[in-house]
Amino acid sequence: xxxxxxxxxxxxxxxxxxxxxxxxxxxxxxxxxxxxxxxxxxxxxxxxxxxxxxxxxxxxxxxxxxxxxxxxxxxxxxxxxxxxxxxxxxxxxxxxxxxxxxxxxxxxxxxxxxxxxxxxxxxxxxxxxxxxxxxxxxxxxxxxxxxxxxxxxxxxxxxxxxxxxxxxxxxxxxxxxxxxxxxxxxxxxxxxxxxxxxxxxxxxxxxxxxxxxxxxxxxxxxxxxxxxxxxxxxxxxxxxxxxxxx
Numbered sequence: 001x002x003x004x005x006x007x008x009x010x011x012x013x014x015x016x017x018x019x020x021x022x023x024x025x026x027x028x029x030x031x032x033x034x035x036x037x038x039x040x041x042x043x044x045x046x047x048x049x050x051x052x053x054x055x056x057x058x059x060x061x062x063x064x065x066x067x068x069x070x071x072x073x074x075x076x077x078x079x080x081x082x083x084x085x086x087x088x089x090x091x092x093x094x095x096x097x098x099x100x101x102x103x104x105x106x107x108x109x110x111x112x113x114x115x116x117x118x119x120x121x122x123x124x125x126x127x128x129x130x131x132x133x134x135x136x137x138x139x140x141x142x143x144x145x146x147x148x149x150x151x152x153x154x155x156x157x158x159x160x161x162x163x164x165x166x167x168x169x170x171x172x173x174x175x176x177x178x179x180x181x182x183x184x185x186x187x188x189x190x191x192x193x194x195x196x197x198x199x200x201x202x203x204x205x206x207x208x209x210x211x212x213x214x215x216x217x218x219x220x221x222x223x224x225x226x227x228x229x230x231x232x233x234x235x236x237x238x239x240x241x242x243x244x245x246x
Contacts, residue, residue: 022058029057031068031127031131032127036049036133038133038135039102039134040135041077041103042139043137044100046102047102048100049099049101050100051100053237054092054095055094056096058092059094060091063088066119067084067085067086067117068119070117073132074113076114079105079138080107081114083101102114105139109224112136115131115132140193140223147174149242149246150243152241153242154239154240162178164177166172173190177206180236182207182208182209183206183208187203187215196220197221198220200216201216202214202234213234213236214234217233217236219241223236228243230243
């Protein structure tokens with residue numbers, strides 16, 4: 001008889017515990033962003049990226065979630081991004097989705113950051129980490145952006161002028177005047193559109209002393225702003241040039 005009585009009390013405790021757990025679960029909600037890749041937008045273009053987020057529970061009703069930018073962790077220009085201020089999780093689902101639009105507006109060479117968070121006031125709703133994205137700009141090579149008057153900054157020497165022209169027969173090849181600030185010969189460089197590198201093939205250049213020097217080098221370019229960097233070998237080993245449009 002005592003065993004039956006104890007079992008009855010135990011059963012009541014279990015039922016009560018389950019009801020209390022159901023009560024807690026029904027008021028508990030956890031929101032989290034799905035992993036979203038960094039975004040690269042082409043120069044002078046716009047790109048759209050889908051962002052997915054989840055709730056820890058399903059609901060028979062549609063739910064609205066507010067979003068906002070964490071300005072403390074965002075460097076991107078406000079004109080470079082847009083997304084809805086509120087989004088919905090459909091009824092009978094725990095998944096929501098919205099579209100993020102990124103435009104090439106004031107995106108620096110090293111990229112920018114954008115951090116988006118859930119804007120909730122209900123203390124019963126818990127949120128995961130904010131969505132932190134890196135935004136980059138991609139500029140395809142247009143060799144015409146590397147033509148015209150430039151300044152050469154030679155490390156340890158100083159600045160001097162050069163004029164860059166296009167080779168009429170070899171694709172993505174340029175010619176420069178005043179190489180090494182000591183010649184009337186032209187020097188040529190080949191730009192690689194696939195990996196952002198420059199090659200100065202080995203070439204003889206007659207300098208101001210009347211002697212001919214073997215000049216060869218390699219470097220990288222920035223297709224977004226038309227600058228490039230060269231380091232030389234051969235008879236001018238150790239020379240470093242930075243080219244900046246005037």
